[in-house]
Amino acid sequence: xxxxxxxxxxxxxxxxxSPRNFGPLENQNLSARGYNPLCGDxxxxxxxxxxxxxxxxxxxxxxxxxxxxxSASILSEVLKGRPENEVRDIFEEFHKMxxxxxxxxxxxxxxxxxxxxxxxxxxxxxxxxxxxxHTLIQALDEKExxxxxx
Amino acid sequence: xCSLNRQSRIDDPGATSLDLATVKSLFPCLHQQVHGxxxxxxxxxxxxxxxxxxxxxxxxxxxxxxxxxxxxxxxxSERATAKYEQVRNKVAALLRAPDPREVIFTRGTxxxxxxxxxxxxxxxxxxxxxxxxxxxxxxxxxxPWQMLCEEQGATLRVIxxxxxxxxxxxxxxxxxxxxxxxxxxxxxxxxxxxxxDVKQIIQAARxxxxxxxxxxAQSVPHMNIDVEDLGCDxxxxxGHKVYGPTGSGVLWGRLDLLESMKPWQGGGDMIRTVSFExxxxxxxxxxxxxxxxxxxxxxxxxxxxxxxxxxxxxAIYAHEKDLLDDAVAKLDQVSGVRIVGRPAHRASSISFVLxxxxxxxxxxxxxxxxxxxxxxxxxxxxxxxxxGLPATIRASFGVYSESDxxxxxxxxxxEVKGIFR
Numbered sequence: 001x002x003x004x005x006x007x008x009x010x011x012x013x014x015x016x017x018s019p020r021n022f023g024p025l026e027n028q029n030l031s032a033r034g035y036n037p038l039c040g041d042x043x044x045x046x047x048x049x050x051x052x053x054x055x056x057x058x059x060x061x062x063x064x065x066x067x068x069x070x071s072a073s074i075l076s077e078v079l080k081g082r083p084e085n086e087v088r089d090i091f092e093e094f095h096k097m098x099x100x101x102x103x104x105x106x107x108x109x110x111x112x113x114x115x116x117x118x119x120x121x122x123x124x125x126x127x128x129x130x131x132x133x134h135t136l137i138q139a140l141d142e143k144e145x146x147x148x149x150x
Numbered sequence: 151x152c153s154l155n156r157q158s159r160i161d162d163p164g165a166t167s168l169d170l171a172t173v174k175s176l177f178p179c180l181h182q183q184v185h186g187x188x189x190x191x192x193x194x195x196x197x198x199x200x201x202x203x204x205x206x207x208x209x210x211x212x213x214x215x216x217x218x219x220x221x222x223x224x225x226x227s228e229r230a231t232a233k234y235e236q237v238r239n240k241v242a243a244l245l246r247a248p249d250p251r252e253v254i255f256t257r258g259t260x261x262x263x264x265x266x267x268x269x270x271x272x273x274x275x276x277x278x279x280x281x282x283x284x285x286x287x288x289x290x291x292x293x294p295w296q297m298l299c300e301e302q303g304a305t306l307r308v309i310x311x312x313x314x315x316x317x318x319x320x321x322x323x324x325x326x327x328x329x330x331x332x333x334x335x336x337x338x339x340x341x342x343x344x345x346x347d348v349k350q351i352i353q354a355a356r357x358x359x360x361x362x363x364x365x366x367a368q369s370v371p372h373m374n375i376d377v378e379d380l381g382c383d384x385x386x387x388x389g390h391k392v393y394g395p396t397g398s399g400v401l402w403g404r405l406d407l408l409e410s411m412k413p414w415q416g417g418g419d420m421i422r423t424v425s426f427e428x429x430x431x432x433x434x435x436x437x438x439x440x441x442x443x444x445x446x447x448x449x450x451x452x453x454x455x456x457x458x459x460x461x462x463x464x465a466i467y468a469h470e471k472d473l474l475d476d477a478v479a480k481l482d483q484v485s486g487v488r489i490v491g492r493p494a495h496r497a498s499s500i501s502f503v504l505x506x507x508x509x510x511x512x513x514x515x516x517x518x519x520x521x522x523x524x525x526x527x528x529x530x531x532x533x534x535x536x537x538g539l540p541a542t543i544r545a546s547f548g549v550y551s552e553s554d555x556x557x558x559x560x561x562x563x564x565e566v567k568g569i570f571r
Contacts, residue, residue: 004518013570041510069508
């Protein structure tokens with residue numbers, strides 16, 4: 001498979017064309033904005049974290065490239081219902097996958113994240129895949145300032 | 151556009167024939183495979199490739215004449231100084247400047263504009279004054295003025311841009327007044343390729359007594375420039391966009407202004423005498439060249455200007471004009487492609503978007519096909535906002551570009567469309 005076909009797998013294209021959990025979140029109690037100055041991509045993440053630290057609901061808004069849009073869309077699917085601590089660990093594993101060893105986080109329900117393993121061969125696109133993740137962490141940390149991936 | 155005289159090319163048949171095969175063979179970096187495909191370099195507006203003569207000139211300095219300039223009494227320093235100073239004459243000739251002392255070497259356009267803003271800018275712009283730029287400036291011709299205005303309590307005003315991508319010069323009457331102290335305009339837009347009628351803007355500015363600065367980073371590589379005909383006070387360009395090395399740049403300024411200005415950076419080379427009580431400064435241009443410059447880069451720039459002169463800017467302009475017309479026509483034939491900006495007069499670049507595909511994704515796939523373009527905001531975020539786009543894809547051309555490059559671009563776009571179908 002060509003490197004770029006490995007990058008633009010059908011699942012990524014599908015989430016780009018029809019992003020899931022896209023739009024505002026009525027019951028949000030956490031949110032943050034992220035910006036990638038390199039490509040001008042902006043993302044806003046909305047979270048509902050319950051009293052037990054579980055992310056009960058996740059949505060996002062913003063425009064971006066296929067990689068960043070699909071990353072946000074898939075993130076919103078696979079992290080919904082997980083506790084905050086686990087989410088932070090998953091981000092570490094995800095980041096490692098696309099920058100270092102290319103293996104997906106070994107947890108149940110996370111196989112979709114594997115589609116991003118091809119990003120490793122495109123170092124300039126790593127920020128596209130991680131923008132929404134950094135923004136998510138910013139929201140969880142309840143920090144005011146916009147995340148910037150530069 | 152005064153400086154775009156195609157007639158002279160027709161009058162001089164010697165300048166008409168541009169042997170592309172020969173020209174391209176002079177650029178070693180162009181002859182390589184990228185991701186298994188021959189490189190198609192369409193990013194000359196970011197930086198041009200360098201001909202062998204430039205590489206050899208720089209190498210020659212380090213191998214044979216490596217020494218510091220302007221102070222050594224030994225042979226190497228004399229040779230290096232002579233070579234360095236010759237480039238000043240070459241730049242003056244390129245810009246039709248009356249005096250080589252008007253040529254100041256900088257690191258590039260950005261540093262040149264900052265020099266003007268930080269010296270005469272501070273002297274001339276005060277509280278309540280205005281600085282005028284245009285909606286299509288590169289960040290390097292926005293931010294230095296913004297910083298100056300903030301510092302001095304002045305206002306930054308902007309000549310608006312039409313949907314076609316031309317500056318709306320009818321508004322100049324309202325935008326230029328006795329409050330306007332500096333007008334700084336890009337000659338050619340790096341983002342969409344518009345050639346601006348800077349001469350008209352300069353005239354309007356001069357009538358109100360404003361200083362005029364031309365950001366010629368994107369025009370010097372593509373067309374003849376005559377600073378006296380333009381009538382500007384300052385003009386800035388970068389060596390690396392005109393086949394020279396990075397780290398070489400030029401600020402041209404009118405001699406009387408340069409002589410009246412205080413120095414910018416202090417240090418070696420820019421002084422006449424130094425004591426702890428008082429320092430006296432060197433004459434123009436050394437007054438503005440503190441410290442050891444990038445000698446190799448300036449010598450490389452000299453070789454680049456020799457190369458440009460040998461081919462002739464009229465011939466380069468005509469060749470690139472044909473290519474741009476060809477590329478616009480071919481891109482217009484590709485369904486889903488929308489060219490951003492239809493300026494009346496274009497040079498250097500074409501910006502476009504592809505329906506349903508983000509420019510960054512286009513750029514990544516094009517790169518995999520060996521086609522190097524720029525995808526992004528092109529350091530012109532206000533202009534992107536004007537067009538309602540976060541980014542575009544930009545194809546830009548140089549003397550070595552050819553019609554086949556446009557075909558490769560179109561083929562690669564088809565590939566993108568295949569993936570995103």
